[in-house]
Amino acid sequence: MLTFSLLVLVFLENEIHAEIFDNEMVTLRNDVSRLVNENKIMKAQLYDFQRMKSKMLEFERNLKGLNQTQTYILDDIEEFRSTQKRQSSSSEVIAFHAYLANSISSLGYHHPITFETEMTNKGSAYNHYTGTFTVPETGIYVFTWTLVVKLTLCATELVLNNSIIGESYPDSEHDADNASATEIVIREAEVGDAVFVRAKSGCSSIRSDTVTRSSFSGWKL
Known part of the structure; x- marks a missing residue:
């Protein structure tokens, strides 16, 4: 009778451990699924960040080009004004x-x-x-x-x-x-x-x- 009781206790303990294990497995699967989803989100965010970084670099290059173009235009305007001034000063009134x-x-x-x-x-x-x-x-x-x-x-x-x-x-x-x-x-x-x-x-x-x-x-x- 004692042996049977021990067997029942062992069985119940195993059942409890099995249920705990199952619960832990479910929790682990949920954690893994959550981590997979978070990883996907992070990858998407990383991709967006890389695209944004690429656009920022392109914007900086364009801005640098615009600044250079503006410098050229200002130089041309100054040269034109200087030429006009020289021509005005050198042209004789008739x-x-x-x-x-x-x-x-x-x-x-x-x-x-x-x-x-x-x-x-x-x-x-x-x-x-x-x-x-x-x-x-x-x-x-x-x-x-x-x-x-x-x-x-x-x-x-x-x-x-x-x-x-x-x-x-x-x-x-x-x-x-x-x-x-x-x-x-x-x-x-x-x-x-x-x-x-x-x-x-x-x-x-x-x-x-x-x-x-x-x-x-x-x-x-």
Whole structure:
């Protein structure tokens, strides 16, 4: 009887140990499963971190490239400003303004009008003896001339070499008052071109005195 009781106790103890073992195995499996899941999560996080690190490195490279490009642009701007400053300081102003000292009359057909009194002649390209402006530099020029007449009319032309590039026609033939006309021409001209004003027809007199001036001007843009 005692032996049977011992056997029962041993059996029960083994059952208890088996149940404990089973519980521990379940716990262990759960721990392993949890660790596997955590490992997957950590791998995913590590992958995301590596991608983020790669993007950060790429961003730093791009930022460095942008900074370098900005430096190049700033250098180019500074060089452009320096060039503009040098050109501005080295470019000579070309401009002239001359007028008739006195009224003139009896101008023949195609007779050049000599505006002999210089007020401005920057570049020394205007000849007050001939009334001709000789272009010193190729470029765009502005030419303007003003003529005043009284009791007459006077058709004139602005001539570049042999080409007519502008015309003026003040008319006071039937009016006791003065009549004046101002014309402006903007034209490209080349080195050596000659520009002057000449009478066209019916130009018997041009007024120029202390009250009013007939003049010829021009400048390079």
